[in-house]
Amino acid sequence: MSEEGSGTVETQYFTSFKSPDKLVLKSGEKIGDITQAYETYGTLNEDKSNAILVFHALTGDAHAAGFHEGDKNPGWWNPMIGPGKAFDTNKYFVICANCLGSCKGTTGPSSINSETGKPYGLSFPVITIEDTVVAQKKLIEHLGIEKLFCMAGGSMGGLSVLKWTTLYPGSTSCAIVIATNHRHTAQQIALHEVARQAIMSDPSWMEGDYYGKSIPARGLALARMIGHITYMSDKSMEEKFGRKLIGKEKVGYDFSQDFEVENYLKYRSDTFVQRFDANSFLYLTKALDYFDLAEEGALVDTVKKATASFLVISFTSDWLYPSYQAKEFIKAMRAADLDVSDIEINTSYGHDAFLVEVEGQSKLIKHFMERIEKER
Amino acid sequence: MSEEGSGTVETQYFTSFKSPDKLVLKSGEKIGDITQAYETYGTLNEDKSNAILVFHALTGDAHAAGFHEGDKNPGWWNPMIGPGKAFDTNKYFVICANCLGSCKGTTGPSSINSETGKPYGLSFPVITIEDTVVAQKKLIEHLGIEKLFCMAGGSMGGLSVLKWTTLYPGSTSCAIVIATNHRHTAQQIALHEVARQAIMSDPSWMEGDYYGKSIPARGLALARMIGHITYMSDKSMEEKFGRKLIGKEKVGYDFSQDFEVENYLKYRSDTFVQRFDANSFLYLTKALDYFDLAEEGALVDTVKKATASFLVISFTSDWLYPSYQAKEFIKAMRAADLDVSDIEINTSYGHDAFLVEVEGQSKLIKHFMERIEKER
Numbered sequence: 001m002s003e004e005g006s007g008t009v010e011t012q013y014f015t016s017f018k019s020p021d022k023l024v025l026k027s028g029e030k031i032g033d034i035t036q037a038y039e040t041y042g043t044l045n046e047d048k049s050n051a052i053l054v055f056h057a058l059t060g061d062a063h064a065a066g067f068h069e070g071d072k073n074p075g076w077w078n079p080m081i082g083p084g085k086a087f088d089t090n091k092y093f094v095i096c097a098n099c100l101g102s103c104k105g106t107t108g109p110s111s112i113n114s115e116t117g118k119p120y121g122l123s124f125p126v127i128t129i130e131d132t133v134v135a136q137k138k139l140i141e142h143l144g145i146e147k148l149f150c151m152a153g154g155s156m157g158g159l160s161v162l163k164w165t166t167l168y169p170g171s172t173s174c175a176i177v178i179a180t181n182h183r184h185t186a187q188q189i190a191l192h193e194v195a196r197q198a199i200m201s202d203p204s205w206m207e208g209d210y211y212g213k214s215i216p217a218r219g220l221a222l223a224r225m226i227g228h229i230t231y232m233s234d235k236s237m238e239e240k241f242g243r244k245l246i247g248k249e250k251v252g253y254d255f256s257q258d259f260e261v262e263n264y265l266k267y268r269s270d271t272f273v274q275r276f277d278a279n280s281f282l283y284l285t286k287a288l289d290y291f292d293l294a295e296e297g298a299l300v301d302t303v304k305k306a307t308a309s310f311l312v313i314s315f316t317s318d319w320l321y322p323s324y325q326a327k328e329f330i331k332a333m334r335a336a337d338l339d340v341s342d343i344e345i346n347t348s349y350g351h352d353a354f355l356v357e358v359e360g361q362s363k364l365i366k367h368f369m370e371r372i373e374k375e376r
Numbered sequence: 377m378s379e380e381g382s383g384t385v386e387t388q389y390f391t392s393f394k395s396p397d398k399l400v401l402k403s404g405e406k407i408g409d410i411t412q413a414y415e416t417y418g419t420l421n422e423d424k425s426n427a428i429l430v431f432h433a434l435t436g437d438a439h440a441a442g443f444h445e446g447d448k449n450p451g452w453w454n455p456m457i458g459p460g461k462a463f464d465t466n467k468y469f470v471i472c473a474n475c476l477g478s479c480k481g482t483t484g485p486s487s488i489n490s491e492t493g494k495p496y497g498l499s500f501p502v503i504t505i506e507d508t509v510v511a512q513k514k515l516i517e518h519l520g521i522e523k524l525f526c527m528a529g530g531s532m533g534g535l536s537v538l539k540w541t542t543l544y545p546g547s548t549s550c551a552i553v554i555a556t557n558h559r560h561t562a563q564q565i566a567l568h569e570v571a572r573q574a575i576m577s578d579p580s581w582m583e584g585d586y587y588g589k590s591i592p593a594r595g596l597a598l599a600r601m602i603g604h605i606t607y608m609s610d611k612s613m614e615e616k617f618g619r620k621l622i623g624k625e626k627v628g629y630d631f632s633q634d635f636e637v638e639n640y641l642k643y644r645s646d647t648f649v650q651r652f653d654a655n656s657f658l659y660l661t662k663a664l665d666y667f668d669l670a671e672e673g674a675l676v677d678t679v680k681k682a683t684a685s686f687l688v689i690s691f692t693s694d695w696l697y698p699s700y701q702a703k704e705f706i707k708a709m710r711a712a713d714l715d716v717s718d719i720e721i722n723t724s725y726g727h728d729a730f731l732v733e734v735e736g737q738s739k740l741i742k743h744f745m746e747r748i749e750k751e752r
Contacts, residue, residue, distance in 0.1 A: 027629035126629040186613035186637040187605065193638045194601045196631065201594040203579055218577040225570045226602065229563065234698065237562035243668060251666055253403035253502040255572065255658060259665070261562040262569045282631060289635070290627055292619060319695065322610065 005082020006041045006066030006089060009075070011105055013037055016138045023135065029125035033114050036139050037062040037105025038097035041081055042089030044143070051093045051145045053136070053172075054081070055153030055160040057354075058227075058284055059276050061104035064096035065089075079358040086362035092149065097139055099160070100132040101284055103277035110211060110277045122208035127283060129156070129291050133164045137171070147171055150369060154178035154313075154354030155321065156284070159291050162329070165306040166293065174372040175308040176365060179318055179354040181325035182299060182332075183292035188320070191230055192285040195223035199278045208279050220278040221269035228268055233317035233350030237261060299329065304336035309375075311341045311368040313361060315353040341368055381458020382417045382442030382465060385451070387481055389413055392514045399511065405501035409490050412515050413438045413481025414473035417457055418465030420519070427469045427521045429512070429548075430457070431529030431536040433730075434603075434660055435652050437480035440472035441465075455734040462738035468525065473515055475536070476508040477660055479653035486587060486653040498584035503659060505532070505667050509540045513547070523547055526745060530554035530689075530730030531697065532660070535667050538705070541682040542669065550748040551684040552741060555694055555730040557701035558675060558708075559668035564696070567606055568661040571599035575654045584655050596654040597645035604644055609693035609726030613637060675705065680712035685751075687717045687744040689737060691729040717744055 015035045017023040022032035039062045044051060054064055056076060065081035067074050077096075081087045087094050098106035101124070109124035116123075140148065151172050153161045158180025165175045184192075202219030204210055232240075241261035245251065251258045257266065293302050312330050314323035323344045333340045345360045347353045354361070391411045393399040398408035415438045420427060430440055432452065441457035443450050453472075457463045463470050474482035477500070485500035492499075516524065527548050529537045534556025541551045560568075578595025580586055608616075617637035621627065627634045633642065669678050688706050690699035699720045709716045721736045723729045730737070 029629070122631070126631075183619065185610065186617040186619070186635070187608075187610045189619075189635050190601075190605045190613060190637050190641055193633070193635075193641060194598060194605065197594075197601065197642075198574060198598055200631070201578070201598060218573075222570060222574055222577060222598065225566075225573065229566050229570065232563075234561065234563045234695075237566060241562040243559065243562070243565075253405070255498070255502075255576070255662065257569070259562070259565050259569075261566050265566055265569060266573075286631065319610075 005078065005085060006075075008069055009039055009041065009063070009066035010068070011037050011039055011062055013105065014139050014142055016135070016142065023131065025125055025131045026128040027126055031107070031125055034100065034107045034135055035105070035111070036097050036100075036107075036135060038095060038139060039063055039065075039075070041065050041094040042092050044093040044145070048145050049147070049149060050091060051095060051140075051143070051148050052087055053140065053148050053151040054087070054094060054096045055151070055157030056096060056099065057153075057155035057157050058288070059272070059281070060157075061102065062096050062098040062106075065094070076355065080362065080365075086365040087152070088366075095140070095143070097136050099156075099284070100135050101127045101280060101287060103280040108277065109208065109279035109283055119211040121211065121279060124279070124283065126286055128287050129159050129163050130167065132287070133160055133167055136160075137164070137168060147173070150174045150176065150372070152176035152178070152365070155180055155351065156288055159288065162293050163291075165308045165310075166302050169305050169307045172308050173376055174311070174369065176311045176313070176368070177326075178313045178361070179315055179321050179351055181321050182329040183294060184289045185325070189289045191226060191320075192289050195226050196282050196285055198222035198226070199282060205278060208282075210278070215273065216278045217273045220273045220276070220281060223281055224269040224272040225265045228265055230320040231350060231352045233319060233348055235317060235348040236350050236352070239348065293329065299332040300335045303329065303332045303338065306333075306336075306338060309339040309372055311364065312343070313354070313364060314344045315349065315351070315357065316344060316346045317348050318351045318353060320351040381454065381461060382451075384445055385415055385417065385439070385442035386444070387413050387415050387438055389481065390515050390518055392511070392518065399507070401501055401507045402504045403502055407483070407501055410476065410483045410511055411481070411487070412473050412476075412483075412511060414471060414515060415439055415441075415451070417441050417470040418468050420469040420521070424521050425523070425525060426467060427471060427516070427519070427524050428463055429516065429524050429527040430463070430470060430472045431527070431533030432472060432475065433529075433531035433533050434664070435648070435657070436533075437478065438472050438474040438482075441470070452731065456738065456741075462741040463528070471516070471519065473512050475532075475660070476511050477503045477656060477663060479656040484653070485584065485655035485659055495587040497587065497655060500655070500659065502662055504663050505535050505539050506543065508663070509536055509543055512536075513540070513544060523549070526550045526552065526748070528552035528554070528741070531556055531727065532664055535664065538669050539667075541684045541686075542678050545681050545683045548684050549752055550687070550745065552687045552689070552744070553702075554689045554737070555691055555697050555727055557697050558705035559670060560665045561701070565665045567602060568665050571602050572658050572661060574598035574602070575658060581654060584658075586654070591649065592654045593649045596649045596652070596657060599657055600645040600648040601641045604641055606696040607726060607728045609695060609724055611693060611724040612726050612728070615724065669705065675708040676711045679705065679708045679714065682709075682712075682714060685715040685748055687740065688719070689730070689740060690720050691725065691727070691733065692720060692722045693724050694727045694729060696727040
């Protein structure tokens with residue numbers, strides 16, 4: 001049932017910050033002609049008060065729900081978005097845009113730089129979560145929406161929610177922050193740095209100038225393998241794979257794959273390199289590592305700018321963004337007298353739970369949004 | 377004080393399994409002329425009843441204590457081995473041998489194959505923890521020791537202890553198993569597989585045939601970076617590095633290193649590649665992944681072969697070998713009526729705690745061995 005809902009959908013495109021009105025990035029650099037890929041599900045009501053903006057995670061895209069013409073697999077959050085679902089498209093108008101620096105239709109390092117006629121590569125400026133939020137705010141304005149009803153995101157998407165609600169106070173009634181923290185920790189930075197080094201160590205990477213040539217597939221596959229391990233939990237890996245061998249009765253006593261978990265990593269990373277750009281992986285992980293909501297002082301001083309009601313969801317087995325990290329910003333939100341609901345869902349799925357723990361999250365999100373509807 | 381103790385020490389060598397009496401490995405392959413590097417500290421008593429065998433971890437070596445002539449840094453477990461220390465060399469004769477497949481003096485893939493006159497490379501047979509234990513048993517016999525007083529090891533060394541005590545029951549009075557489990561889990565296999573893929577993706581690896589040419593330094597450095605992250609805990613990384621920048625006031629908005637944790641990984645892995653062989657890394661991680669104490673049936677049936685008294689130490693923040701995994705084999709040991717003391721040390725050091733939590737471990741180990749001394 002969760003595969004049904006939004007039917008066939010199409011990605012749309014919006015270009016803004018046309019020269020000379022370029023976007024001034026947090027780094028101080030400027031970038032113009034930013035195209036954003038986005039999709040919408042449901043219908044915007046007359047007073048434009050039923051819009052929900054959802055943010056994708058690191059390697060996600062604008063295709064959050066429904067099916068693209070001819071596709072067998074639906075969008076990445078299809079079980080959560082659609083008629084009768086958590087984000088009920090009978091009531092709400094749901095928007096999802098691909099983030100700045102990605103490779104899924106929004107301007108990023110693999111895009112053609114209109115000033116040179118060539119792909120940006122590493123000449124693309126290093127961007128931040130704030131820059132993505134500023135670009136998406138432009139899109140929301142373009143859609144004629146002054147105030148969102150809600151915004152929601154998990155992992156990197158959760159950082160966008162935290163940034164948006166403090167950068168544009170009053171621009172949303174409520175906000176749902178899932179499986180994330182308010183600033184990247186040393187361990188999270190370290191895991192990303194290894195992934196980046198894997199990409200940059202691949203001879204095919206050629207300082208990012210590989211477009212039209214062979215891609216740094218092995219480096220990107222390694223980066224993705226590391227990611228996959230961090231997205232699952234020790235327990236979910238044990239339940240799914242344990243020490244099961246790949247169609248053999250005993251280990252091979254060589255360096256080919258023996259265990260199903262090895263095969264899974266290889267298969268998933270080999271398909272990943274076909275659909276994601278290595279430079280985008282570099283840019284987006286940097287944006288994540290740079291993220292620190294409290295960079296200008298005490299965390300409570302930043303979060304007290306927000307006016308939205310918050311629902312914060314974390315997962316017991318998520319070791320990439322452990323629950324205690326969510327509790328840190330929840331504590332600051334409470335100290336700032338914000339309305340915060342805080343739920344830790346008991347699950348073995350690890351960080352991936354934000355994509356797969358549909359039932360638990362749906363109930364919480366529906367209940368939360370119903371309350372906000374009544375109160376507004 | 378812990379830097380003092382065993383004074384200047386020298387590595388010794390022992391060659392066994394000379395042709396035609398080759399060692400038959402668990403894989404069925406044979407290997408001859410196995411040289412083992414080993415060191416000893418303290419004096420073997422007259423009735424040869426005071427010997428303690430310690431096993432090193434993945435990238436360790438026979439140099440467990442004291443200083444090599446001219447060296448500034450002592451052996452890897454120096455704070456634990458020496459006069460008055462946990463493994464008190466005033467009382468005990470401590471032995472440590474480099475494991476089979478390593479590159480620190482014991483025969484491994486970088487050794488010269490006497491039959492070809494060339495380094496083995498990938499023609500070296502895939503070895504297991506059991507094979508290492510069999511080789512080390514030969515060394516202990518060579519030293520004239522019929523029964524050890526104790527054996528101890530952390531991480532990979534702990535697996536060797538588990539294997540030895542069940543393979544050679546009665547060959548030691550007591551055994552200390554630190555920060556390990558009884559079989560590698562899917563997550564542990566996955567982490568190793570990424571590390572192996574990193575090495576094998578390095579063009580300089582050349583199917584393992586890189587000796588005398590340029591080494592697969594970038595691949596091995598990546599493998600080591602992943603390792604470092606798993607050896608520390610989220611908390612210890614946060615305490616040590618947090619979001620501290622490397623001698624700059626703000627991030628660089630480029631893909632050079634910004635954070636101290638990135639620099640640490642780079643520095644530590646760059647020095648590592650100078651001292652460790654990439655093929656040995658492949659062989660030893662495979663040996664670890666293949667390890668399953670219960671491979672021939674129920675765990676309790678294997679452990680009940682053991683006769684030693686056990687001390688099992690685990691660490692609260694060790695996420696590579698979490699405490700709950702030690703509890704699994706402890707439960708089987710208790711079901712088999714073995715004498716098991718079980719301690720979980722509260723520490724933020726993560727898996728590295730077995731090398732650095734000297735005080736807590738020393739107290740436990742001394743107390744445990746005193747009890748065994750009295751009882752024997």
